[in-house]
Amino acid sequence: MNEQVKQIAARIRELREILDIPQEEVAKKVEVSLGEYQKYEQAEDDIPIGVLYGVAAELGVDPTELLTGEAPRMDEYTIVRGGNGVSVERYPGYAFTALAYNYKNRDMEPMIVTISPNDEAELVTHSGQEFNYVLEGAIKVVIRGREFVLKAGDSIYFNPELPHGQRAVTDVAKFLTIINE
Structure with missing residues (x-):
């Protein structure tokens, strides 16, 4: 697994533990088996984008926080220059x-x-x-x-x-x- 996937998995695991939400609950909400979800959290399997967005919703964060570790900041507009997404x-x-x-x-x-x-x-x-x-x-x-x-x-x-x-x-x-x- 690449380093970015490992970081995303670690952010999910840490946030879920801070919020004291059992893995079973998150797995059920995103409609995957517990074993599959545990592989995602351990960075043993790559997390499909739909599951990532479901996990973010369940944990009450913007998916950007799971992807980058930072919360979005703009509320009126945002510009992303070519090549900077x-x-x-x-x-x-x-x-x-x-x-x-x-x-x-x-x-x-x-x-x-x-x-x-x-x-x-x-x-x-x-x-x-x-x-x-x-x-x-x-x-x-x-x-x-x-x-x-x-x-x-x-x-x-x-x-x-x-x-x-x-x-x-x-x-x-x-x-x-x-x-x-």
């Missing part, structure tokens, strides 16, 4: 850059996602709504077994409570995703 490598060949991490009480989470080809798109679920807009290359979006190939300039808006995932069709693909949870 909070970057997180989540899975091999998959990285995202949070673009509004310093804005308090966000209703949306805009991110740039960069992916490389992999065997299959890992299917995930989370609450809210999701929008993807392809910036470079082409991606395959899988939603509940249906596959859609999107090229630069194409977009999709969908219910992320349905099992879904994305993978690069070209060597590297980049898309803007906006998630409202």
Whole structure:
């Protein structure tokens, strides 16, 4: 596991212990088994972004605090200059850059996602709504077994409570995703 994942896991564990919330309670709230949750807290498995946001909600913090260790500060506007978002490598060949991490009480989470080809798109679920807009290359979006190939300039808006995932069709693909949870 990379150092960033270990730091996120440690922040979650520490905050949960400070709040005196049992692991079982958090696991139940984010709809994962206790064993799976314990692997996340011990940095034995990478935490899916939907689970990370669920844990943040259960612990009463902004996801930025779990990702960076710092609370968002801005409440009127925030500007993120090109290349200065909070970057997180989540899975091999998959990285995202949070673009509004310093804005308090966000209703949306805009991110740039960069992916490389992999065997299959890992299917995930989370609450809210999701929008993807392809910036470079082409991606395959899988939603509940249906596959859609999107090229630069194409977009999709969908219910992320349905099992879904994305993978690069070209060597590297980049898309803007906006998630409202």
